[in-house]
Amino acid sequence: MSGAIRLEKLGKPVVYIVADNFSHDAELSAEDNGMPTLRRVAVPGEEFFQRRISRDQIKPVANSAVQVLIAGLTRPLTREELNPKPKKTAMDRIIKITAENYGAALEKFNALFLANHWGSGLPLIPPTPERVKWMLSGTSRSKDEVVGIVAPKNGKATVEKIAINAVMAGAKPEYLPVIIAAMEGFTAKDYDLVHVLTSSGSFFPAVIVHGPIAKEIGMNSGTGLIGHGFRANNTIGHALRLSLLNIGHLWPGENDMALIGRVSSHTFFTFAENEQFSPWEPYHVSIGFKKDESAVTVSTVGGYTATTGMTVYGGGAVAVWSADSILDAIVADISHDRRIFTLFKRGQAIPSAHPSKHILVLAPEFARELNRRGYTRASLQKYLYEKTSIPFEELTAQEVKAVRDRIEGSKARDMLHYDIMPTDRIPAYEEVLKPGGKVPVVIAPRDITILVSGGIPAYTFGMSYFRVSQETKLVHGATLTKSGR
Amino acid sequence: MGTGSIRFVLTRTAALCMCIACFLSVAGVTHAAVTLAVLNPQGEIAPPPVFVPTARVASLDGKKIGIYWNGKQGGENFWDVVEEQLKTRYPSAEVIRYKGPFDLGQAMAEKIAKECDVFMYGVGD
Numbered sequence: 001m002s003g004a005i006r007l008e009k010l011g012k013p014v015v016y017i018v019a020d021n022f023s024h025d026a027e028l029s030a031e032d033n034g035m036p037t038l039r040r041v042a043v044p045g046e047e048f049f050q051r052r053i054s055r056d057q058i059k060p061v062a063n064s065a066v067q068v069l070i071a072g073l074t075r076p077l078t079r080e081e082l083n084p085k086p087k088k089t090a091m092d093r094i095i096k097i098t099a100e101n102y103g104a105a106l107e108k109f110n111a112l113f114l115a116n117h118w119g120s121g122l123p124l125i126p127p128t129p130e131r132v133k134w135m136l137s138g139t140s141r142s143k144d145e146v147v148g149i150v151a152p153k154n155g156k157a158t159v160e161k162i163a164i165n166a167v168m169a170g171a172k173p174e175y176l177p178v179i180i181a182a183m184e185g186f187t188a189k190d191y192d193l194v195h196v197l198t199s200s201g202s203f204f205p206a207v208i209v210h211g212p213i214a215k216e217i218g219m220n221s222g223t224g225l226i227g228h229g230f231r232a233n234n235t236i237g238h239a240l241r242l243s244l245l246n247i248g249h250l251w252p253g254e255n256d257m258a259l260i261g262r263v264s265s266h267t268f269f270t271f272a273e274n275e276q277f278s279p280w281e282p283y284h285v286s287i288g289f290k291k292d293e294s295a296v297t298v299s300t301v302g303g304y305t306a307t308t309g310m311t312v313y314g315g316g317a318v319a320v321w322s323a324d325s326i327l328d329a330i331v332a333d334i335s336h337d338r339r340i341f342t343l344f345k346r347g348q349a350i351p352s353a354h355p356s357k358h359i360l361v362l363a364p365e366f367a368r369e370l371n372r373r374g375y376t377r378a379s380l381q382k383y384l385y386e387k388t389s390i391p392f393e394e395l396t397a398q399e400v401k402a403v404r405d406r407i408e409g410s411k412a413r414d415m416l417h418y419d420i421m422p423t424d425r426i427p428a429y430e431e432v433l434k435p436g437g438k439v440p441v442v443i444a445p446r447d448i449t450i451l452v453s454g455g456i457p458a459y460t461f462g463m464s465y466f467r468v469s470q471e472t473k474l475v476h477g478a479t480l481t482k483s484g485r
Numbered sequence: 486m487g488t489g490s491i492r493f494v495l496t497r498t499a500a501l502c503m504c505i506a507c508f509l510s511v512a513g514v515t516h517a518a519v520t521l522a523v524l525n526p527q528g529e530i531a532p533p534p535v536f537v538p539t540a541r542v543a544s545l546d547g548k549k550i551g552i553y554w555n556g557k558q559g560g561e562n563f564w565d566v567v568e569e570q571l572k573t574r575y576p577s578a579e580v581i582r583y584k585g586p587f588d589l590g591q592a593m594a595e596k597i598a599k600e601c602d603v604f605m606y607g608v609g610d
Contacts, residue, residue, distance in 0.1 A: 002588045003553070003586075003587065003588040003589040003590070003594065003606065003608075004553075004604070004606040005536070006588075006589065006590075006591060006594035007553075007594050007597075007598055007604050007606070008536070008538055008539050009536065010594060010595065010598040011539055011598070012539060012551075012598050012601065012602065012603060012604055013538065013539045013540070013541050013542060013602075013603045013604070014538075014539075014603070014604045014605075014606050015603075015604075015605055015606070016606050016607070017605065017606070017607040018607070031533065032533055033533070034533045034534045034535060034536050035535075035536045035537075035538060036535065037537065037538060038538055039538060048563070049559075052558070052559025052560065052562055052563055053559055053562070054562060055562045055565055055566060057562075058559070058562045058563050058566060059566050061563065062562075062563045062564075062566035062567050062570070063566065063570060065563075065567065066566075066567055066570040066571070066574075069567065069605055070545060070571075070574075072605075073541055073542060073545065073550075073603045073605075074541055074542055074543065074544060074545065075541060076540075076541055077537075077538060077540065077541060081537070081538060082537055083537075084535050084537065086532060086535050087532060087533060087535075089529070089530045089531070089532045091525050091527055091529065092525055093524065093525055094522050094523070094524060094525070095522070095523050095524075095525060096520055096521070096522050096523075097520065097521045097523070098518055098519065098520045098521075099518070099519055100518060100519070101519055102519050104519070105519040105520070105521045106521075109521055109523065113526075118526050118527065126521050126523045127523050127524045127526060128521065128522060128523055128524070129522065129524060132524055150528055153528075153530050154530060154531070155527065155528020155529060155530050156528050156529045156530075157528055160524075161526065161527075161528055164524045164525075164526045165526050168526060242526065246526040246527045246528065247526075247527065247528030248528065249527065249528065249530065345556075347556065347584045347585060348555075348556030348584060349555045349556045349557055349586060349587065350556070350558075414593075415586070416586040416587075417586075
């Protein structure tokens with residue numbers, strides 16, 4: 001939508017075409033981007049998505065669309081189109097709900113909030129001024145501090161707004177600094193929040209807590225780590241879901257277009273590293289934080305082909321396994337990233353051609369065995385990066401061209417940002433794109449994030465997504481825990 | 486009805502109401518309303534600016550028609566048919582096809598705006 005509006009502002013008439021299931025989304029997007037009466041036409045989604053597979057099949061849909069496309073460019077603008085109404089954005093600060101008793105008032109509150117699209121579908125705790133003040137006791141940060149701006153509607157995430165949503169989620173004040181740090185991650189400049197919140201694929205966030213605060217607030221990092229039963233894990237995740245939904249003004253089917261919904265949609269995958277069982281330093285220390293500091297990593301995972309959000313590599317109590325079998329499974333999975341060579345076409349949006357990042361959650365007993373073999377986190381990253389690289393001689397001519405095109409497009413920065421290689425990686429690729437070289441399918445070793453979590457036994461699993469959209473932020477401002485101050 | 490009778494009725498009515506209230510209270514049935522005052526969880530949004538679309542053209546005859554697509558699969562088939570139809574209906578028009586990201590960006594917009602008179606813009610979902 002924003003692209004079409006750019007052309008309009010340059011004085012060129014545009015007609016914007018969508019599949020009809022996205023019509024309301026387009027209407028909201030036009031409003032958000034400042035041209036509510038941009039000319040829009042729709043094709044039947046039921047016909048378009050199925051028939052686009054060939055020219056013959058799509059012909060009836062395209063022929064029907066032509067007349068409305070022409071009319072979109074030639075029919076004079078109406079009075080309504082020339083006088084769009086400004087969008088009302090003022091909101092009531094306080095909402096009052098009255099009923100004959102507390103139970104009825106609670107029911108009425110939940111019904112109202114869900115009808116307003118301010119809830120997640122699960123029961124909410126009323127964010128009364130007293131409860132919000134209680135929640136804010138968990139941080140020394142000012143309630144008016146703006147933590148970030150939340151897509152898709154660019155709502156302001158103040159500390160107070162986050163606290164309101166944390167109350168609704170059933171969180172405790174000592175969790176608030178972790179929730180705020182996660183929101184800093186989501187609203188960071190390089191985090192593609194729009195995509196994880198609104199894409200038609202089933203992308204969703206993983207939220208991982210590192211450092212001493214995890215244990216202090218009772219987070220689970222052992223058996224059942226991505227599941228239910230732990231107030232910290234579950235309500236931190238739910239607070240983030242509500243914060244993103246409400247502060248960003250997001251709603252399924254309107255602008256959150258996940259066609260079949262998102263995995264773990266209420267609480268995301270929210271867990272902590274198991275530092276007690278890990279043979280290595282915590283992840284946040286490996287990227288430069290201090291050991292007594294705490295941090296939160298937010299990362300988009302999941303997608304079209306790994307909709308469950310994870311791939312299990314082995315371990316556990318059922319099938320036999322060895323450290324080698326799990327390593328081989330990880331290598332085999334990451335090796336599929338060769339598709340970024342075979343499928344890439346410069347200038348085209350091909351999701352499977354975007355380079356990936358991989359988050360590996362190692363079961364503690366597996367990590368300990370690797371440690372006994374002399375692996376560190378860094379050497380394991382390097383091993384996987386090199387083991388999955390392809391000898392130049394084995395690449396097809398098309399694959400070599402694709403890598404060259406990606407390098408050129410990255411230098412010119414005229415491609416979708418998902419496809420762009422960071423500047424510091426370009427020399428590494430130019431160096432190996434010749435006989436004797438080994439061409440990596442993972443853009444950089446740092447794109448393999450290695451965590452240790454789970455009980456004993458546990459499965460080692462991986463989560464993956466385009467290599468963008470991962471941030472680790474310091475937890476600070478805590479008042480009720482020793483860590484995170 | 487005399488004053489004395491009215492006073493009698495009012496006194497008896499008041500007494501009856503007090504008995505009912507007392508009974509209800511003993512039975513645990515009260516009607517004290519509860520009001521929940523809660524804070525709005527939504528983020529404040531600055532009002533977006535409002536722009537008006539550009540005036541339309543009278544006809545596509547002789548025009549350069551740009552078709553912008555983000556390259557999602559199958560879109561080429563759709564736009565091939567559209568292009569064919571446009572050329573049949575407007576033999577003097579020229580159709581130029583473009584591909585790029587979801588938002589083409591300001592630099593590309595400025596470039597292709599110089600090359601075409603009108604645009605059809607689609608992004609595949």
